[in-house]
Amino acid sequence: MDAVESVARAAVAEAGTRLRAAWREHKVISFKGPVDLVTETDREVEALVIGHLRRAFPAHQIVAEETASDQPDNQQPTWYLDPLDGTTNFAHGYPHFAVSLAFAEGGELRFGIVHDPVRDETFVAHRGGGASLNGAPISVSPVSDLNQALLGTGFPYDRRERTDYYLAFIRRFLQHSQDVRRAGSAALDLCHVACGRFEGFWEWKLRPWDTAAGVLIVREAGGVVTDFTGNPFSLRGEQTLASNGHVHGAMVEVLTAVLGQGRG
Structure with a gap:
């Protein structure tokens, strides 16, 4: 799992740098549906992260929004990637979007990381190991009403x-x-x-x-x-x-x- 986390962190950090640099720039936008758009940056960042994963784990499956198969064998090591969650926000220059990457094995989620490049916040979780924000442990709200x-x-x-x-x-x-x-x-x-x-x-x-x-x-x-x-x-x-x-x-x-x- 150390290798999984190391590769994931490196990939997401590079993706975040690209997103942070691009979100104020002119966007080349196309539409997958009436309200479902995609930018060139979505595709660029997806290719970037997939490149990291393929080099490190060539046998692993990748389920990604823009390019890879979404019908994996759930028992095989699998990555779930959204290179730009919040594409509409990004396309309009609204500062609320993220890159999201998770690893599953044996049908169970094992590791997850979500990086918000605008706020420079990185959320991480290991199965059975708790969750953190920029390295500090986090927990849910105590509000009960x-x-x-x-x-x-x-x-x-x-x-x-x-x-x-x-x-x-x-x-x-x-x-x-x-x-x-x-x-x-x-x-x-x-x-x-x-x-x-x-x-x-x-x-x-x-x-x-x-x-x-x-x-x-x-x-x-x-x-x-x-x-x-x-x-x-x-x-x-x-x-x-x-x-x-x-x-x-x-x-x-x-x-x-x-x-x-x-x-x-």
Whole structure:
């Protein structure tokens, strides 16, 4: 695992340097869908990180957003890479995005790292070894009342077609929490649960590269990750609910109440 961490840290540090240098520059943007965009920097940083991984671990599988296969053999050593989580923010010069990298073996997440190049914050977790921010241990918030909780969320790429349905979840949480934030990077939202900035986070239709590192970081910081109904989380499931654990049951109640109203 020392080699895994060493290579991952080097790759993510170089990726962060590239992102920090590029985010104020003119962006070459293309669209994968009506609201799903990609920049040249996404592809450049993905190639950079994959290069580090291929040189060090040529037999490992890589699941990445822009180029690599997303159908791995789960029992083989596998990397999950989002080279630029928060592409829309990055493309508009909004300073909230990250590079996210996780390693799994035997179907279990073993190591995760998320780097925020604007704030120069690096979140790291080892399975069974805790979580840290810039080398200092982190833990989730002690807040136990959902009414005092600050929550994060995001919108999936079909939000134009299902706007009212997704807003129903936000509407309900606005009635039962202190407030809700939609910052635009699921990886950072998960890390912000882990370090106590958020008490909880929910989002539909995230992909494995969005969540793998952040989920491990939340768990190792003492948090809980499930689907919206409280059942076990799956990297390939449609629902991600992460919390400090203390407000998890209350969040499940809110989510299931909206789910019970139908898909709108």
